[in-house]
Amino acid sequence: MDFNLGTCFYILANYKGYRMSVEECEIELRDYDGEFLRRDVKTEGSIQPEHEVRENCKGCKRKIKLMDEGCVFGCCRVCCSGITKKISSFIGGKVRCCDVHNDRIIKKPTKSVKKPIKKEYVKRICIYKSLSQIIYTGHGADELLAGYGRHRTAYLKGGYKEVTKVLKNEVGRLWERNLGRDDRCISSGGKEARFIFLEDGFVEFIQSLDVTFIADFELGQGVGDKRILRRYAEELGLKECGNLVKRAMQFGSRIGKVVGGEKGDEEFEKSEKFKPPTTDPTKYDKDYRFDITLPDWLPYLQTHGYCVISSAVSSQNTNLALKSLITSLKLLHGNDVDTWDIPEHGLISETLGQSSGAWLIRGSSIVKSAFERIWEEKDLIVSMDCVIIWLSWLNNSNFKPRSEGLHLDQNPFNKLDMISVQGMIPLIDVTEEIGGLQIIPGSHVGVLKEEFKDMHGDMRGKGDWCQAKEEYVEGRGGEARLVECKAGDLILWDSRTVHGGKVGSLGGRREGVEDGEIARASVTVAMVPRAWASEEVLEERKEGFRIGATFNHSPHETGTSTGTVKGKLYEDYIPIELTAEQRELL
Numbered sequence: 001m002d003f004n005l006g007t008c009f010y011i012l013a014n015y016k017g018y019r020m021s022v023e024e025c026e027i028e029l030r031d032y033d034g035e036f037l038r039r040d041v042k043t044e045g046s047i048q049p050e051h052e053v054r055e056n057c058k059g060c061k062r063k064i065k066l067m068d069e070g071c072v073f074g075c076c077r078v079c080c081s082g083i084t085k086k087i088s089s090f091i092g093g094k095v096r097c098c099d100v101h102n103d104r105i106i107k108k109p110t111k112s113v114k115k116p117i118k119k120e121y122v123k124r125i126c127i128y129k130s131l132s133q134i135i136y137t138g139h140g141a142d143e144l145l146a147g148y149g150r151h152r153t154a155y156l157k158g159g160y161k162e163v164t165k166v167l168k169n170e171v172g173r174l175w176e177r178n179l180g181r182d183d184r185c186i187s188s189g190g191k192e193a194r195f196i197f198l199e200d201g202f203v204e205f206i207q208s209l210d211v212t213f214i215a216d217f218e219l220g221q222g223v224g225d226k227r228i229l230r231r232y233a234e235e236l237g238l239k240e241c242g243n244l245v246k247r248a249m250q251f252g253s254r255i256g257k258v259v260g261g262e263k264g265d266e267e268f269e270k271s272e273k274f275k276p277p278t279t280d281p282t283k284y285d286k287d288y289r290f291d292i293t294l295p296d297w298l299p300y301l302q303t304h305g306y307c308v309i310s311s312a313v314s315s316q317n318t319n320l321a322l323k324s325l326i327t328s329l330k331l332l333h334g335n336d337v338d339t340w341d342i343p344e345h346g347l348i349s350e351t352l353g354q355s356s357g358a359w360l361i362r363g364s365s366i367v368k369s370a371f372e373r374i375w376e377e378k379d380l381i382v383s384m385d386c387v388i389i390w391l392s393w394l395n396n397s398n399f400k401p402r403s404e405g406l407h408l409d410q411n412p413f414n415k416l417d418m419i420s421v422q423g424m425i426p427l428i429d430v431t432e433e434i435g436g437l438q439i440i441p442g443s444h445v446g447v448l449k450e451e452f453k454d455m456h457g458d459m460r461g462k463g464d465w466c467q468a469k470e471e472y473v474e475g476r477g478g479e480a481r482l483v484e485c486k487a488g489d490l491i492l493w494d495s496r497t498v499h500g501g502k503v504g505s506l507g508g509r510r511e512g513v514e515d516g517e518i519a520r521a522s523v524t525v526a527m528v529p530r531a532w533a534s535e536e537v538l539e540e541r542k543e544g545f546r547i548g549a550t551f552n553h554s555p556h557e558t559g560t561s562t563g564t565v566k567g568k569l570y571e572d573y574i575p576i577e578l579t580a581e582q583r584e585l586l
Contacts, residue, residue: 059075059076060075077097077101080097134194135191137195139174140195140198140203141229143170144203144206145215146226149221150166152224156291156311160212163211163215164211171203218364219365220369222245223243223365288306288307288308289308289485290308290309290310291311292312301421301494305442305444305445305494306439306441306493309370311489312489313488313490314488317361318487321357321358322518328356328357332352337391345402345403346388346389347388348387348388350548350550351548352386354549355387355576357523358384361425361427361525363578368585370490375527377531380527381585382555382586385526385550387524388424388521388522388524389520389521390520391519392517392518402503403503405501406468406473406498406499407465408468409466409495409552410464410495411464412449412456418444418495420495420526421492421493422493422524423493423526424437425489425522427487427521428518428521431504434519436482436483436502436504437499437502438502439493439497443497444497449496452472455469495553504519532555537557542586547573548575
């Protein structure tokens, strides 16, 4: 039985306590400094919850006064003080009295404490005693309507066909897993459960629908999962609830904190025998690629200075974006690639940064979800930076690109903190043969950052574009690693991280593409909270979009920092029509 859910149902069915707000619960939990004890229900003298108000003190057996009623230990003020002191001694920290006796100073327990309470206690924080005999639960909604993170993972692996397969499997085993647990929990408290989402007619109706009507995984969390249920909630007027991201009961109720959010089989990990290996941020490995639903990618980004979110843009949209960019280039420079005016470094501004292909990538819900998690903010604006295009040089050395070299896009003297996370979505697989973005892992913090500052002291007070000096490249350049990934992946890196382009060894091509066409194509993207931008900047962004201007990686600066690639503007330029999702990012 799941400990957290079991505790939650037990409290709902049996326990009598005092009403508290979420904020008050947080304060109570912090009193323990993160250390909690599990109560052994078999220990003699351990405190058991009761349905009726206790009339006698559990310590001294004396009549409890009216002012003592509500004590979590069922004791008078003297015995309550004695109990909390014993708890403090046992855990090696200070624990205050219960809320009933907290404001009354107690010097020390009297000799009337006749029955000492042994070791194990737990501070009881509960909301109320439910008088209801029937409990309605929402179990089955996630299994039927694709509400779990694993359903999004299944979609990324095999599309809606794989999601349908997973849903069928989960519904088939629902009675054996969740329902068995819930039946034991609720029945032990004398309550009856009603599983409204598992009513026969409802289950039959949902399973008759196409899975694309139930969920839309092109949309972000809190929008695409359980889509049909969220839309119905909006119809009922529950607009705010309909957009909430799923949160498990044990975390929403804060019960999960009582056991540190750990499962029973994780106890071994807390022992001295289990010590996870430390990760050297400068050591290169291929474990930098994560699914957006996994929690590990953000800590990896913060530690190593970069990471990759897999399949941030669907293969269909990736191919559409690539075709759109090629079409835009042909409209600008003609059908003959020999006439294309592409700079050696491949950073193209002009109007390509405002093309439909670039905006198709920027509007990806998974890309936005990644930046939402980074900044913990949903109202974001997106960069309108350049597009990177390399022509194949396999049989034509004139097309071989020239990298801009290792550099920083955030001055380490003027801007010390993480104020920008840059992103890039390659539209063609990144390989050693072709090349792409390279990173010096861990160079955004610590010793490597200080080393860069020591060697580039002349950059103090200058702009954000900081080109690495030759002696730095000679010393640290060998540690730079190409970020290999798949088309449609989202590469993220802290702007304080030393990075740059790496030209491949062969100018090789992906299979099926002839010489003279595109070898590398990437759309740069970065997002920051809208609140960071002034009203003037927001207006400049709208005007820039209207005239087809390109800015840089800082959406809230409209290209005022150094490093902006200026492009040619056209008087007859007509801006594209943005979707509602894309318009929100402008």
